[in-house]
Amino acid sequence: MIELLPDREKQVLRKRAEAPVAEIACNKASAAGSVSQRACVFCGSRVVLYPVADALHVVHGPIGCAAYTWDIRGSLSSGPQLYRHSFSTDLQEMDVIYGGEKKLEAALLELIAHHRPKAAFIYSTCIVGLIGDDVSAVCRRVSEKTGIPVLGVHSEGFKGTKKDGYKAACEALSKLVGTGDTRDIGPYAINILGEFNLAGEAWIIRDYYRRMGLDVVATLTGDARIEDIRRAHGAKLNLVQCSGSMTNLAKMMERDYGIPYKRVSYFGIEDVSAALYEAAKFFPQDPGILERTQDLVRQEVAAIHPQLQHFKRKLVGKRAAIYVGGSFKAFSLIRILRLLGMETSVVGSQTGDADDYRQLQEICDPGTIIVDDSNPLELAKFCLEKDVDLFIGGVKERPIAYKLGIGFCDHNHERKEPLAGFVGMVNFAKEVYASVASPVWQFAPRRARRANISTPLPPA
């Protein structure tokens, strides 16, 4: 039996029927020496800003940080592809001794002259925080010379968690917001925050709002353009998905421009409908918006209903484990799985806070295991204990699920089909079905034993 690290016992709990909601320890640094699935500040900043397609992204540090984040996010752009190149100062020993400011400045001037980007983001890595490069000063100088915004992102890896990286990214973005001309923005305008256009999801969502009669000023940051971000303060409402990453910016915009924000999710029929209605109700001056929203939801739901019923018949009673970055996504996933007749047996996140975990307990069924900042051994143990049929996670979890003979759905950067919106609900059901019902699992040892399939193997 696999034990839990003593330090971690408080980060795991089991939902009990009729028991009061218990506190889970979270929001703490991972114990040194644990096989954590978590990343760093830089990672947080990089994933948030990466999709800004017409900006230059330069990683100031040794080569690794740039290499590992080169075109891995799956955020699509409808135009510029500049963001998909990997630019780095590739700091060497001499730079560490004498400082990397000159190199950074030269690199930026070269790149901006060549690519003429609309803005540049400069990511500080661990080492920059230690050798004391004044990145802000370099940014200021380069900005003056080139006439474009050059924004330092304070993303030194060790200065906190991924969440602090989100915050640093939001701070960089907030310097752009408010610098554009908003005169031609109409009265029914919104921003979409925390939507990264993985597999083209932002395009789907933007289209819904357009059909409702709303203008989307900026999407942050999926398929984003600098000019749009600069005008984002012209919107009347911010709709924030992936709350962990973008609530900071929403709060800053509320403070500075009086723009209220609402937390939404576009995953699953219930959540995406709620998101659209939330936006519609915000503009009661034009009742047409609400009417169009009702029509849209009705049409879309009717269109996908037969397919969903088809998948539900196949999936009813199957069990799932969820391990995701932000816990807000987990709420949506639990609801979607329930809609498909599936149970969530294990649920966890890398960065959930106390509120998130309280809410999770409220919506989970009794017996569900809830876990913060988990590791492969724990996840494998819980999956086997609960005998799950599906694992929903990211790149590091996929091979673990497969080794155990469990179906998998990537709900992270590597998704290939859009999972957001109504159409995304069908894609999700299809993807889950394709994996859970794959004939491959009948050959997997634990299923083969149950199905009495004889395998030509030596005795274990």
Place this chain on the structure above:
Amino acid sequence: MLDGTTATIKPREALRINPAKTCQPIGAMYAALGLHGCMPHSHGSQGCCAYHRSHLTRHFKEPVVATSSSFTEGASVFGGLANMTQALNNIFTIYNPEVVAVHTTCLSEVIGDDIPMMIKKATEEGIIPNGKVVIHANTPSFVGSHVTGFANMVTAMVKYLSESTGLTQTQKEANRRLNIIPGFIDPSDMRELKRIAEGMGVGFILFPDTSGVLDLPQDGHYRMFPGGGATVEQIKAAGDSLATLALGHFTSRPAAEELDEKCGVPAALLDLPIGLTNTDRFIHALRNYGGVDVPATLGEERGRLLDAMSDLHQYFHGKRVAVSGDPDHVIALTQFLVDLDMQPAFVITGSMGNHFETRIREILAEQVPDAVVEQNTDLFALHQWIKNKPVDVIIGNTYSKYISRVENIPFVRFGFPTLDRMGHRYFPSVGYMGALRLMEKINDALLDKHERECADEYFELVH
């Protein structure tokens, strides 16, 4: 639209675009996974460890475990001793590996953490249980590349573990056991090297050995420490071997030299056994140092490779190739391309080391004296050269696919990382069989493009 590259080449001094390398620690982590029951430990902030694990997982499609010292701001000011102590305590208490292989990061290097002192302290405090081992390698990310990190960790294995028990030459000869240091190759390649050596009846210790660690069958279990990997005992015993075959100047030579210096085991330095010539050299070395004969079956494998080379030689003649990747891989492949009568026109690595250029020039001296050969460069530069003088085929890791797409040039995936195809996980590139596979892939890539694009009248049934 992916084409951000211009044909006009301007000198770049301060900038790396589309790197053909990554940083030291990931190489050290991969090497450490080739030790049996080993937990690689990253002494730095959490992101490094997460990135390396994700990146390795994308290449191997296998779970990759490693721990981190989870540096915070405090640790970066006061040093990482407390983090290391807590980490070692947690690792041994809960995961209970045989070995912990610590590598550093840019962060812990710059603050000057003294890892041997930390290990010593942990030993004195009884944190490292009896019979368990902690080794370390310094792997600053701002020096060298992932290749350097790999070499440093393999060298650390020798430094910490290998021992000479003072056997006489006669005793060593009676044992007839060789060390094989395989370099930064895939588990499938290590498996193939072992198959060849076993087939020849040579006694050997191969380390590191990631077969059985990162190429596991699906058996319904998840194991943090799978059955494979070179054991501490084996690496200890490597000090008593008759000789070491070090495959690859960059990845294996430093460990072989350390073994020679520390335990007096002489080393034969070979290129990676990729392609006909280099596999021949490897097998010669096994035969000569191991005092065995080459079995008929291996001779037949070679014969089949040679037969295929004969069948296809007209297709390969004079084809211009752009090769990029890790220096040991590129050196060995360039030799094979020359054997196939191809023209490696651009040969680059993102890593540093003059040996790369010297050795490639040596290989290309007669056939392609005007080849562009460059170390410490990147895929942006390679793309620019290709724009100026196109090639017939590109061979490199997954990142070359952008160039291939933009320029419509056939592309053969080869080396680390391969993030988008599955073959490398199962089919070796080393040995005669590996050469056959590489040749098939190159030929297929060339013919597929030809047949997709040629005019109807030139579209032929038979090739």
